[in-house]
Amino acid sequence: MNFNRCELIVAILLAAWCCVPSGAVAEEAKRETATFGGGCYWCVEAVFQRIEGVSNVRPGFMGGRTENPTYRQVLTGRTGHVEVIQLEFNPDVVTYETLLQVFWRTHDPTTKNRQGPDVGPQYRSVVFAHTDQQRDVAEQYKRLLNRQKAFRSPVVTSIERASAFYPAGSDHKDYFNRNPDKQYCQAYIIPKLKKLQELFPDQLKADSANNPDAP
Structure with missing residues (x-):
């Protein structure tokens, strides 16, 4: 040439x-990426969809040994994967620290391998860090929570390096917004959204500020 x-x-x-x-x-x-595991990804997805500055919230799996795992495989608890949500966020609108705060306040980070009725290693509390900075911030925040005894029991959330993300099937995406009247949504997701509204009113998107059920 x-x-x-x-x-x-x-x-x-x-x-x-x-x-x-x-x-x-x-x-x-x-745009930056964040990945969190805090129990059933239907719950975590619904929470972060309502945060201003957050977009493209996707449920899926991370942290396991099997490539391209199915939901049924992960459900056995033997693949090593965790149900997670992966999202994009604008740090000029919402900081990673704020996302961590929302994450830790909207699930129970003191129980190992369990969130409500969902039991197994696939439901463990975990922060998957995409950068060294995210890892450092998450570790410092976790130490602060335990030092201040923010919860009745120690925070057991694990902080790990992000690995391959496998998106969940379409029937799991946008689950609460499509099925708000389902029994699971009424019993477990709506209480989380009401708590989100109470604790983080200034972080909510306009449609969610007055109506936690809004998509």
Whole structure:
């Protein structure tokens, strides 16, 4: 390839880059990823869908040994995976520290391998850190919670390096918003959303501020 052709290609690429709206580039640069496991992912998904600055909340599995696990496989508790939600957030709108606070206050981080009626290692409390900074912040926050005795028992949430994320099937996505009248949603998810509304009113999206059941 000669230099003239290289210069032409570079010029075309630069022109294409310049045509991208600066706001879109900035918005893309602001997106970061977070992954949390706090029991049934239907519950955790519903909570974080209502936080301002959070988008693309997806339920799935992380932390196991089997590639492309099915829900039924994970349900056995033998694959090593955890039910998690993975989300994108804009740190200019909501900080990672705030996400951790929401996470720890909307499930019981003091019980090992159990959240409410859901029992097994697939329901353990875990923060999957995507960066060293996320890991450090989560570890410091966990130490602070235990030092201040924020809960009656010590926080047992594990903090681990993020690994492969396997999205759940479509029947598990947006579960509460599609099935608010289901018995499980009424018994376990709605109380979490009401607690979220009480504890974090300033962090909620506009539609959720006055109505915790709003999608």
